[in-house]
Amino acid sequence: MTEILPAxxxxxxxxxxxxxxxxxxxxxxxxxxxxxASMAHPIFSLSTKPDRRVRRYEDKTGKNYLEVRPSSxxxxxxxxxxxxxxxxSQIIAALNEGQKVSRTIKLKAYDLLKATNRVTDxxxxxxxxxxxxxxxxxxxxxxxxxxxxxxxxxxxxIDRARIVRETRDGRMQEIEIQLSDWVFNAIEAREVLxxxxxxxxxxxxxxxxxxxIARKHCGRQKEWKxxxxxxxxxxxxxxxxxxxxxxVAAIVDQDESHDHMPDYAVRLEGNFxxxxxxxxxxxxVVPEEAVRMVRLSSxxxxxxxxVAPGWDVYHLEQEWRSWMSEGGLDAPKSPxxxxxxxxxxxxxxxxxx
Numbered sequence: 001m002t003e004i005l006p007a008x009x010x011x012x013x014x015x016x017x018x019x020x021x022x023x024x025x026x027x028x029x030x031x032x033x034x035x036x037a038s039m040a041h042p043i044f045s046l047s048t049k050p051d052r053r054v055r056r057y058e059d060k061t062g063k064n065y066l067e068v069r070p071s072s073x074x075x076x077x078x079x080x081x082x083x084x085x086x087x088x089s090q091i092i093a094a095l096n097e098g099q100k101v102s103r104t105i106k107l108k109a110y111d112l113l114k115a116t117n118r119v120t121d122x123x124x125x126x127x128x129x130x131x132x133x134x135x136x137x138x139x140x141x142x143x144x145x146x147x148x149x150x151x152x153x154x155x156x157x158i159d160r161a162r163i164v165r166e167t168r169d170g171r172m173q174e175i176e177i178q179l180s181d182w183v184f185n186a187i188e189a190r191e192v193l194x195x196x197x198x199x200x201x202x203x204x205x206x207x208x209x210x211x212x213i214a215r216k217h218c219g220r221q222k223e224w225k226x227x228x229x230x231x232x233x234x235x236x237x238x239x240x241x242x243x244x245x246x247x248v249a250a251i252v253d254q255d256e257s258h259d260h261m262p263d264y265a266v267r268l269e270g271n272f273x274x275x276x277x278x279x280x281x282x283x284x285v286v287p288e289e290a291v292r293m294v295r296l297s298s299x300x301x302x303x304x305x306x307v308a309p310g311w312d313v314y315h316l317e318q319e320w321r322s323w324m325s326e327g328g329l330d331a332p333k334s335p336x337x338x339x340x341x342x343x344x345x346x347x348x349x350x351x352x353x
Contacts, residue, residue: 025087030093031093032115035084038081041234042057043066044209055236070138071133074134085195086116103184104179108173113128125171140154157180158180162175195212196262222276222277223274229241232244252266263280264277313343316339
């Protein structure tokens with residue numbers, strides 16, 4: 001006797017295998033975004049030749065470290081970073097529209113080349129292939145936190161890259177890229193910053209790196225200053241101190257003549273580099289949901305009372321959240337620290353109520 005199955009029941013068992021979940025990059029004119037972790041630390045090489053040095057960086061306490069190890073093809077370069085910027089930009093734009101995203105993404109090579117101001121002939125496609133090889137081959141070991149997750153294992157900048165379709169003349173059409181958890185954690189936590197579109201027009205690798213550092217540390221402040229020695233460390237430059245100062249001076253001279261550096265004027269003051277905000281950054285709106293999701297501890301309110309005596313800290317919290325939604329960073333990496341800093345500046349400007 002043949003078993004009669006209910007109409008609503010499939011004759012197949014449920015598929016219990018994890019399904020590949022792709023995010024398709026198809027958002028036109030997404031604003032360029034960079035993750036804060038790699039903007040703060042010199043992960044990418046400034047060299048135009050294969051860089052096979054192992055790099056290790058530690059903070060002053062020696063507790064937090066980051067080690068970057070190249071493959072036989074060399075370290076990923078600052079120009080290879082364009083691939084990450086494009087992927088991050090697309091994912092953030094999709095999140096802002098309420099779309100479902102994944103760390104495995106599909107993109108059209110031509111769209112990436114156009115968005116990052118690269119040539120779209122054979123040279124552009126070959127350079128993109130090489131970039132994918134270096135991004136996958138460059139390995140990082142770190143205990144720096146992204147998205148509230150401490151990554152203690154060894155991982156590549158991207159886990160995998162695959163050319164899905166290729167034309168008869170060898171030019172790639174579609175690519176699948178699987179971002180590392182480290183990068184995707186930063187995206188989900190909104191630990192990203194918007195970059196000026198002219199970032200992709202900067203010719204010199206050092207110019208790009210200096211702009212990233214200014215965007216991360218100066219932000220929307222009126223100005224920010226850093227010593228040449230510390231700037232060289234943050235850039236990851238292997239030049240001598242004297243040569244590094246000459247390279248920075250050349251960038252400063254060009255900026256004084258052409259105002260070509262995005263968002264910030266760059267000037268030398270002795271052995272310090274001064275960044276002045278050009279006030280060219282758009283006043284971005286952080287989605288209300290992202291602002292509501294930011295949580296403060298009771299300790300943050302206690303510290304706020306100390307730095308802003310006399311003020312109602314809950315009123316200041318409302319002001320802080322309004323400031324974020326009207327144009328602050330995409331999301332604070334450390335909400336308590338960001339809130340207390342906001343209250344401190346509020347009191348410095350206004351004094352007691």
